[in-house]
Amino acid sequence: MADIASPTRGVTCAATLERREEALPGVFILEFRLDGGSSVDQPVPGQFYQFNCGGGREHMLPRPLSVHGVTRWDDEVAMLRFLVEAVGWGTERLCSLEHGDEVRLLGPLGRGFSLAEDGKALLVAGGIGIAPLFFLASEMDRNDMEYDLLAGFRSARQFYRPLSGLEGGVEVYTDDGSLGSGGMVSDGVGGRLERGMYRAVYTCGPQAMMAVVAGISEETGVPCQVSLASRMGCGIGACRGCVMEGRGGENLCVCSDGPVFESNKVAWTGHPST
Ligand SMILES: Cc1cc2nc3c(=O)[nH]c(=O)nc-3n(C[C@H](O)[C@H](O)[C@H](O)COP(=O)(O)OP(=O)(O)OC[C@H]3O[C@@H](n4cnc5c(N)ncnc54)[C@H](O)[C@@H]3O)c2cc1C
């Protein structure tokens, strides 16, 4: 497998909201046009942007959001889409922007997913973890790459309908069994990997879920990339506010060493990995 994609330094830019759509209860698709033309760097799935949500001193830290999709004009990225769950002050403020409102953002930042050159991939998403994995699946469609996507939601009400438009195989899990298979999305991983169907695993979601997926992948010898989430400050490797523990006891700076890591680099402290 290729190394995890190199980080980009990102640029600050202004963007204007073109579309806001409530895709699920409390979860919005926000589509922004990049003012002054197109993105300097093409975002890679797994990379993120830091959003200035306003609010002065009290809320001065920007909020990180993974790229959920892009629209290209002449092969250049001109529109960026994000899938945002309103969980607090900053995300609620972003989700209540109106058409034509302007925001400032910095990106694309961090290291994204690296695609295996050949063979089929398994994508495993839990909840809002679908945001970067949907972009990854769309890019795989664009490059005629084979994959299956397992997506877990709390119930049928949280099912993300655009998944039906993807070209890869999609299997849905719900906690209450109201859609697809009942149970945890990680339940579907072991059998598939044991059958030797996949060359690589990519996962994003709650940390406990990723720890289980990482453990199964390591047991079955399939390389696994995980997208970690941590509270962030600067987003560019300067404040050390996002650090998590690596397996060798080292510090992993989630914003600039990640957010995508090879699963065997992560300590998974507090989460049994199988
Ligand atoms: C690299 C990265 C990519 C992300 N991509 C997305 C995305 O695509 N879509 C999306 O909806 N969210 C994403 N998040 C999470 C998002 O950044 C947080 O939900 C947001 O910063 C919360 O800000 P707030 O002001 O709304 O909430 P706050 O008032 O700051 O917090 C509200 C609640 O959310 C929890 N929280 C805040 N930040 C995080 C975090 N980073 N990880 C886990 N819990 C957190 C807090 O503990 C608190 O319980 C991402 C986070 C990271 C680090």
Ligand code: FES
């Ligand atoms: S958020 Fe500042 S170093 Fe990662």
